[in-house]
């Protein structure tokens with residue numbers, strides 16, 4: 017594991033002063049996580065590359081769009097990338113020009129070759145914790161959460177796709193999220209509910 | 211929706227599983243209920259972690275090369291001209307311009323920040339700027355050579371640098387019948403407030419009149435400051451709009467008495483449409 021060197025904040029200050037080497041360091045730090053997330057959503061390498069490119073060039077051209085008070089840089093990059101990827105997925109779906117990516121087994125979430133925690137300064141322990149937590153919830157709940165979060169589907173669409181009553185997908189998502197939360201709370205990864 | 215109904219949907223909301231209409235209902239409630247917002251923030255902590263729970267895949271190394279190349283060079287495609295109105299000599303736009311000045315909602319916040327940059331010339335900068343590879347120091351030396359003061363040159367350089375580096379836009383400037391030979395360009399970054407006007411062929415003004423630049427948004431006209439053209443009819447002006455230029459419809463230049471006017475009274479000489487219609 018690399019020694020933690022320059023902080024994200026210091027790098028962002030250099031980005032603001034137009035130092036491309038700072039962008040390169042940030043790319044090295046976060047590109048794998050961003051690419052992996054977008055690839056999971058779009059299931060297509062070249063489309064994923066486009067989103068990653070867009071996200072990092074946005075950081076370069078509009079560094080002011082990131083506000084450090086609203087969270088860590090890694091989370092922000094992932095959030096921007098997630099939104100862009102889901103947008104694309106929905107546009108693709110609505111145009112129906114392209115077939116949807118193959119649905120994948122939920123086991124992928126806990127599969128080997130998951131993100132190296134060292135990719136994510138500040139999120140590393142959490143990344144391991146969320147994978148452990150996901151392994152502990154029922155696969156059907158995990159699947160419903162994934163279909164919403166990574167495949168851009170509403171609970172109504174999930175119920176239709178799985179041919180289940182309307183309330184079932186809803187319940188699975190709620191139960192799954194609550195179980196995840198309680199595991200993560202117990203591990204001290206997320207804050208306790210009052 | 212009340213708190214209990216929102217609580218039922220919080221987890222679905224954070225994983226984006228709600229149909230748009232339902233999500234909007236939740237958001238409407240959240241806007242006024244900090245207790246429910248706290249619950250959502252809490253649920254968000256879990257959802258955000260899901261983003262790093264995907265299988266790790268190495269992006270191709272060519273992606274890094276491409277991104278760094280684009281960042282370093284800022285490809286010329288980033289400089290795209292906005293749709294420009296066709297050059298026409300019938301000029302209904304301008305004739306609609308003045309008159310109802312009492313209608314202009316003239317906010318104090320739209321205060322004028324004039325930067326009358328007297329200039330010897332800027333068309334060379336245009337040429338430089340078209341070669342997007344121009345470095346900051348190249349633009350700086352060109353600006354310095356072309357303007358009378360170091361301060362003006364620095365200002366122009368700073369704005370032009372941003373236009374080049376951040377991916378700017380440009381719009382063609384056209385002359386009215388009072389300035390039929392006038393041509394020019396406006397350079398700006400849509401998300402920022404600074405614009406550079408470079409124009410050629412402006413008539414010399416007499417009797418103490420000055421040119422005044424206006425940012426037009428709908429019915430509002432906001433001054434961008436006054437300036438004088440050089441003896442050769444050229445000008446380079448850096449003007450600051452009171453809002454991001456992405457919301458400005460057109461830029462106009464009128465003649466006004468020395469010191470400028472609160473609202474445009476004089477004749478129009480130049481105009482440029484920033485927004486595509």
Ligand SMILES: [Zn+2]
Pocket residue numbers: 212213214216239243244245246247
């Ligand atoms: Zn409430």
